[in-house]
Amino acid sequence: MGHSTNEELETRSLSSSRHQSQNFPHIHKVGVPPKQNLINEFKDTVKETLFSDDPLRPFKDQPRSRKFILGIQAIFPIFEWGRRYNLTKFRGDLIAGLTIASLCIPQDIGYSKLANLPPQYGLYSSFVPPLIYAFMGSSRDIAIGPVAVVSLLLGTLLQNEIDASKDPIGYRRLAFTATFFAGVTQATLGLFRLGFLIDFLSHAAIVGFMGGAAITIALQQLKGFLGIKKFTKKTDIISVMHSVWGSVNHGWNWQTILIGGTFLSFLLFAKYIGKKNKKFFWVPAIAPLVSVILSTFFVYITHAEKKGVEIVRHIEKGINPSSVNQIYFSGEYLGKGFRIGIVAGMIALTEAIAIGRTFASMKDYQLDGNKEMVALGSMNIIGSMTSCYVATGSFSRSAVNYMAGCETAASNIVMSFVVILTLEFITPLFKYTPNAILSAIIISAVINLIDFQAAILIWKIDKFDFVACLGAFFGVIFSSVEIGLLIAVSISFAKILLQVTRPRTAILGNIPRTAVYRNIQQYPDATKVPGILIVRVDSAIYFSNSNYVKERILRWLTDEEEQIKGDYQPRIQFLIVEMSPVTNIDTSGIHAIEELYRSLLKRDVQLILANPGPVVIDKLHASTFANLIGEEKIFLTVAEAVSSCSPKMVEEA
């Protein structure tokens, strides 16, 4: 009864149509989009895949000279924002630049240790790359330099090939080679507009990987923090704990622990203050430098280095030497450097783009991912020739940069100048800086990478994502960064593949007193129409799922028939497939639908399609399947399809 009322309303609201208003007053024809020729179709696909952001739009309809200027500005955005630069903006950038410089100098020295490189290389990498980025980058908030995770990853991968303690020169050369290819990878992805490839690392996997890497890095710091001399070269938690507890009786140095512990508490307290009140963001930002100065002074006057407190001892003075000749352009290390470079480059890219996007959306400006990649790639290529290792956007420093009120990438230039001054004049003063302080600074920095809240949110939203997150996390801490990364990538891909092989299907019912048909699981008061089974397929039908879709629909039918058997209901005569979510179909998909049609024919059930999209209807016609089932079996809406079935239902009953 409810059903018949419903149909009346339907008829009224869906009355008349433009195409066949005489013959079928209630029926709209499903539109077949105008035929495109092959080249246009191909052009559209390429455009949507590679140029989805329409980068050439501003160039349209411009005179030649203007195009040239726009081109220059596109490659070097500094010429664009530089023209509107003024003193107010400079004030913001100056303060932000000085703040991040004070944060980056101690961090750089620590991070270069993670990469098994002498301390000055960290500083080198905070001079050239930020400068280049300031000219080419389009993010206003990112702070460029070495970062913890990339340093650790690079250090692990390089150490697998060359032992840094035995052959430091060869190791360094391989590091520059890897940096060079990291830059080439980044720039290439950007130039060929393949930036979307980094989207294949899922957010959940990254959260897990970063958390695991942070713990691994913190564990590595126990060496400096406890003053242990003999320490494992492995990074997994078991080997490290073995090293730590194995040396508890004769390897720990209490003076080191005292210094490290004191300053770590100080740093964490500073962090707490900064978190409590956003106005004091500068407290945690300058705390590391303050710790370095205080502890260095303390060691210098007490001569603690003679009591077993390890100190930095020597940092090379002067700015970056050239390293063009040190890159391996031939030999066996070319291939190895290439491979390491690709991995490090991709991870660095992922981090930088994530940071860039976060801050761009906070200040609501557009960030061109591909352009960013070219900028990051260029800075690493030039960096590899000026004794830098892989630099990228640092999350902690970028956040400080943002809070300190940076206005443009000029804050990177300010930071860069402070680093030059440091290299030229101040490095000898770091001689007495205890390693324990650097460890404490790194520990307090990487703690931020463990993002509990994100993990909890992932758990709440998607359990499978959470498994991915945990997998990457445990992979890193129990095995190594590479294994963790591999797990993260594999799980990400597995998720994509699962998504395309097992699309959802749903049985639809009519929502009372409407012409709307919805999933009966979601809307328990939606009612099935007797004698008709309405199935919605929730995905494009491709080779990877065509067979499943066909079999799943048949299984719905079998289930339904079994259920009806006892109920004295009319048997299922019509199967309506709601195709709204089916955005595309390929050859295998067409085959599957044909097989479905034939199976249904044998069971004496009619197949009816509702609302196929433009691409699907086009292909149904191309494959002549539309003729096979008859065009009059393809409807604009489920409601129309249902009303077309009803008359025969009545006869039958």
Place this chain on the structure above:
Amino acid sequence: MGHSTNEELETRSLSSSRHQSQNFPHIHKVGVPPKQNLINEFKDTVKETLFSDDPLRPFKDQPRSRKFILGIQAIFPIFEWGRRYNLTKFRGDLIAGLTIASLCIPQDIGYSKLANLPPQYGLYSSFVPPLIYAFMGSSRDIAIGPVAVVSLLLGTLLQNEIDASKDPIGYRRLAFTATFFAGVTQATLGLFRLGFLIDFLSHAAIVGFMGGAAITIALQQLKGFLGIKKFTKKTDIISVMHSVWGSVNHGWNWQTILIGGTFLSFLLFAKYIGKKNKKFFWVPAIAPLVSVILSTFFVYITHAEKKGVEIVRHIEKGINPSSVNQIYFSGEYLGKGFRIGIVAGMIALTEAIAIGRTFASMKDYQLDGNKEMVALGSMNIIGSMTSCYVATGSFSRSAVNYMAGCETAASNIVMSFVVILTLEFITPLFKYTPNAILSAIIISAVINLIDFQAAILIWKIDKFDFVACLGAFFGVIFSSVEIGLLIAVSISFAKILLQVTRPRTAILGNIPRTAVYRNIQQYPDATKVPGILIVRVDSAIYFSNSNYVKERILRWLTDEEEQIKGDYQPRIQFLIVEMSPVTNIDTSGIHAIEELYRSLLKRDVQLILANPGPVVIDKLHASTFANLIGEEKIFLTVAEAVSSCSPKMVEEA
């Protein structure tokens, strides 16, 4: 005007709701599905992924003894269909079995050459595996034995490791090892119900790969066909042509060409007759055996072998010897055999399942893919211990089996017995069989694998699929089977990845005089609603596309705003995202929607969601995004969402 009429109708047809009928008379609440607990959710996912065919259904509510019998029947379907077996069925199976036996014997001898094995191994592989399959397999039409493509693939891969002419014993051992692991791979996939993995090879890529393999195999036959002694070991078309034309003056043997040419014409003519009239299907089926008998007799009486006509010379008499001890279970060849076995096993599986499904859908019976894999795997594992190499379903012989009227897998048993008799008594008679005949038989057999019509259909339906098809095809003929296979797999994956990174989006318009909103490109007379932009996202929103989706929606908005500027139309105040096709969303997707919401807020545009599915609405609530935008901004249909916007539109105007 048309718009207001429309709204009236809408209001009428969508009147009243159960939840909030007092406050919002026109609005239905979007259903939130009942909360499932974690274990159920996980169980459902696993069930849908691995047990989508519900294999345990017949076991439900059965007594224990019945369960046991059902279990035995599930593993050995012969005990199920055997009970209904009768003489009529046996008559069909006997005729079919004899026909395929006459076809398989000459083919087997030829195919074993493709695998670089002595001729009797082809016959061995047509004895044990079909017998095992008859007990365990569930297809009624498939004919088991060695097939051309797998033989070629195995031959190429094995030859890369061990040269068959220098170390035939080692080569054979590796072949058995590979066969063993091919079987293990197949059985494992079936047991763990991972059968869906073979769906990742797209139909188009298989068509291309098979066509390329057929041409490569045919080219290889030129050696035997032209009587060339020195022939390249490579399989690409350029090397082969070089070999062929390089030996034109002193390598070709006219007697061989004469015999080969005559019988090839005969075979092709027989094929033509069989194609012309389905009643004569047996003509091409027995033509090969007739050719072998005639040509052998001819060579025997003319002693053509003394004039340079190559003959088979020797086939070992007697049935399969054991080869258990010959499988490498340790050493370096273990790994190599394992790797080759996986590749050969997967390809063999793809072919067998495709054949099984084709005939199952023609006779309309269900085929359990995973059970099939266990059967195929078991037969290859046992085969590897009885001197067989990888066997699978042969398309040409299965088609003959089907047309000859086979009723059950018993036709494989008949064939198997004929092969034993051949091995025991007739093999010496093959001594004088000229190799040219075997080449002619293989050429006429593999021609069927070149499926022009499928290629044309692929071109019509999906251009990208066609590129995949061509890529695999040219990869095989210009490089090697492995490269072709690699290309086929890569292109298949690239297609999946492209599909998930760049989902379609569409602008919807109202179809005149209905409450229906559709893609305005497909339905040119659908009209946009002033002040409202309606975007439909045509895919689940995952990490791989979340960023693209967000940016694409914003670009639609920008485009629309630019277009409106000149038209004196009200500015866009509402953005409705139609989410019907969005079947799922993950953490990254929620992030992207949040960012979209914030960007729109800055532009003073309201975000409204229409018809999120059960999973999506669940996650919107879990992430508190539903609270952020307000539940009253989530509607059941686009029509309701539009009508909720209208009042403010009027105020504004």
